[in-house]
Amino acid sequence: MSVIIGIKANNAIYDTQSAEELGLKGEPIYFDNSEESLAIMRHTCAHLMAEAIKTLYPEAQFFxxxxxxxxxxxxFRIHQKISEEDLVAIESKMKEIAKKGEKIIKYHLKREEAIIKFQNDDLKQAVIRKIPLGDGTLSIYSQGDFEDLCRGPHLPTLKLLNAFKLTKIAGAYLGGDEKAEMLTRIYGIAFANKESLSQYLRQLEEAKKRDHRKVGMEMELFTFDEEIGAGLPIWLPKGARLRRNLENLLTQALIERGYEPVRGPEILKSAVWKTSGHYANYGENMYFTTIDEVEYGIKPMNCVGHIKVYQSALRSYRELPLRFYEYGVVHRHEKSGVLHGLLRVREFTQDDAHIFCRPSQIASEVENIIDFTQKIMNAFGFSYEMEISTKPEKSIGSDAVWEQATEALKGALNRCGISYKIDEGGGAFYGPKIDIKITDAIGRKWQCGTVQIDMNLPERFDLTYTDENNTAQQPVMIHRAILGSFERFVAILTEHFGGEFPFFVAPTQVIIIPINEAQNAYAKELHNALLKVGVYAEIEEKSETLNKRIRNAEKQRVPIIAVLGAKEMEERKVAVRNRRTKEQSDVSFDDFIQFNKEKMREVSF
Incomplete structure (x- = not known):
């Protein structure tokens, strides 16, 4: 049996030293590739890396x-430049230290003693200031000649670490403050065995090839421009077509499911954000402006606008559930250090919907959303899992309301036969939620959509409906986004397919290549016929060789290539190259149009 390196008790992870000093009993954590075990070994590996850096660069100070x-x-801070090439030496030193098998010892100091101990290290003083007062003592983990303030958990010895890799180097602002000093940050990974590490590194190489920033530039989907600002994507024609195809599919599915389109303004007076609780609980993530001496908030979410749609008329129980949807543009104040292509931006569009219903309708509405989610994820070949996030420290509303809402989510998932995890304290400030996590083609997990039960905002805005007895009742509000945002979902799709998008969403579905100018009119006729059935086609008529034009089409990852020569024009046929199936065929003009029309209709949500 594997070595026990910790225990899980009260939904928290403790290393063996901490468990012993606290007298805790719980579920044992073995040295393997479980989530809990990886957390312990990776935390320890971070300290191993710090020890190696300190050995090679004695002046280094750690945050x-x-x-x-x-x-x-x-x-960490270092007074010389470290590059990617230096990671090899650091990693080599880590292996050397790990082989020595240094034991890891935990001990405690009073806060005042820790301040004195690290009096010449301003980074450690900054760490101490961040630690809550608690019982007045701070824990330190020591290994060989290296020690650091840390709450753990850690392995009992460095000897267990033999499968790790340093992956990249970057700059990082001290404490995430863009006005503060820039420190050096080194990332790494660790596993319980070398086989798992090798598999991860292969996945990492594949991920580099599929990086949506690289593929998006090659396919001319989107761009960024510093003159406009960081984190503000510009959608190029092909990327906009991809988005449009997604939106069209989604819109049809929403209409069939009884959703009504609405649209709220992008700036709202700060008073409503104070009523909603966003001002106090989410204000640091918002942008504000002043108009006519009145403060306005640029919306980070669409919920308040949809509440105002609900309040635009008196509501009866006969109308419920009311389902409003909007492809709403929102803005959030993200720090520049976390911006990442389309995955993390400052402006994005949510596939947002809000459902206003009676408490008795929660279960059926959540089950319908889950069914909707499953159809979308299955259409793109994603496997997925669900996670329920419960009441966070910073929240609004009573415990009783939170408990009722949380149990409603659990009940819906149980009735759908879906297993789920619990993320304690991970809910939105106004209600618990189901997070939808998808796994892509190379095994990476992504946070995608969310379903949130909200009994707090209806109370704050005094939302009511009249029941069968002509009595005013408060509706429940369900926040729902399945894709999450179009930006993030397109980034995930791009990496999942490596740019080889399915026909029904591909930005260009057909490239038409006339062999010479004599076929240009026939190519235009085919192009127009495809557009009329909703298939986007381009004509590749550059003055280049046929083979080069075909290669260019291949590079654009277009699903269908249609070659037109004198024979095809005379017989009203099309020479078809299907890049997805690797098949070639000659079909009639009409059959080719019908084939593509059916391809566009073969998937629905």
Whole structure:
């Protein structure tokens, strides 16, 4: 049996030293590739990396080294430039230290003692200031000649670490403050065995090839321009067509499911954001402006606008559920250091919907959303999982309301036969939620859509409907986004397919290549016929060789290439190259149009 490196108790992870000093009993955590075990070993590997850096660069000073989704990192200050090439030496030193098998020892100091101990290290003083007062003591983990303030958890010895890799180097502002000093950050990854590490590194190489920023530039989908501003994507024609295809499919599905289109303004007076709780709980993520001496907030979410749609008329129980949807443009104040292509931007468009219903309708509405979600994810070949996030520390509303809403979500998933995880404290400030996490073609997990039950905003805005007894009742509000945002979903789709988009959403579905000018009129006729059935086609008529034009079409990852020569024009046929199936065929003009028309209709949500 594997070595026990910690325990899980009260939904928290403790290393063996902490469990022993606290007298905790719980579920054992073994040294394997479980989520809990990886958290412990990666935290330890961050300290191993810091020890190696300190050995190679004695003047180095360290800030924080947490475990993150992509492994671990450490932020540190050093008075010389470190490049990607230096990671090899650091990693080599890490292996050398790990082989020594240094034990990791935890001990405690009073806060005042820690301040004195690290009096010549301003980064450590900054860390101490960030630590809550608690019982007045701070924990330190020591290994060999290296030690650092840390709450853990850690392995009992470095000897267990033998499958790790440093992955990249970057700059990071101290404490995430853009006005503060820039520190050096090194990322790494660790696993319980070398086979898992090798598999991850292969996945990393594949991910580089599929990077949506690289593929998006090659396919001319989107761009960014510093003259406009960071995190503000510009959609080029092909990218806009891809989005339009997604929107069209989604819109048809929404109409069939009884959703009504609405649209709210992009700036609203700050008073409504104070009523909603966004001003106090989300204000640091918002942009504000003043008009006629009145403060306005640029919307980070669409919910308040949809509440105002609900309030535009008196509502009866006979109208419920009311389902409003909007492809709403929102803005959020993201720090420049976290911006990442389309995955993390400052302006984006949510596929947002809000459902106003009676409490008795929650279960059926959530089940319908889950069914909708499954159809969309299956259409793109995503596997997916669900996670329920519960009441966070910073929240509005009573415990009783939160409990009722959380149980409604659990009940809906149970009735749908869907297993789920619990993320304690991960809910939105106004209600619990289901997060939809998808797995792409190379095994990476992505946070995608969300379903949130909200009994707080209806109360804050005094929303009512009249029931069967002519009595005023408060509706429940369900916030729902399945894609999450078009920007993020397009980025995920691009990496999932490596740009080889399915026919029904591809930005260009057919490229028509006339062999010479004599076929140009026939090519135009085919082009127009395809557009009329909703298929986007382009004519490639550059003065280049046929083979080069075909290669150019291949590079654009277009599903269908239609070659037109004298024979095809005379017989009203099309020479078809299907890039997805790798098949070639000659078909009649009419059959080719019908084939493409059916391809556009073969998927629905």
């Amino acid at each position: 924080v080294g947490p475990v993150v989704e992509e492994g671990f990192y450490y932020d």
